[in-house]
Amino acid sequence: MIKKAQINKKEEKEKLNGKGGSSTMMDFLNLPEDKLEYISAFLSLTPFVLGPIFTFWWLIRLSRKEQVRFDSSPYASLVEEANRASGTAQENQQKKDEKYQ
Structure with missing residues (x-):
């Protein structure tokens, strides 16, 4: 019910601004008028950004500890x-590689 009311309000604003229906060039953007909707997007994006950063940091730290232990x-x-x-054998392979470059 809320979505229909929001859509109707949007259509009314477009009619007042002289824009007709879906013929505008930027309809695919669909930017919300209520900026509070960005909060939920930010909260859902945060773990997917911080997760890989934390994992990468943890793997580097673990690798350094294993290197010291080894x-x-x-x-x-x-x-x-x-x-x-x-x-x-590695030097011979490097010479062959240099020869073909």
Whole structure:
């Protein structure tokens, strides 16, 4: 019932302003006249903006903690040795990549 009353008021205002029905260029915007309607839009948008920001921050923080924990573990030296051993293979691959560029 409220929606019909709002639509009727909008149509009356358009008739008074000389605008007819739906022939205006900007009908697709549908901006509310009552600016309080923006509050609900803002409240529903906020979690979808803050959620990814918080998640990204949390993942970076977690990754840093895991890196510190891994560096202090005995496996770090084994991985470092493996990286040194495969360093020649990586250098050869880089030379091939440079050759084709």
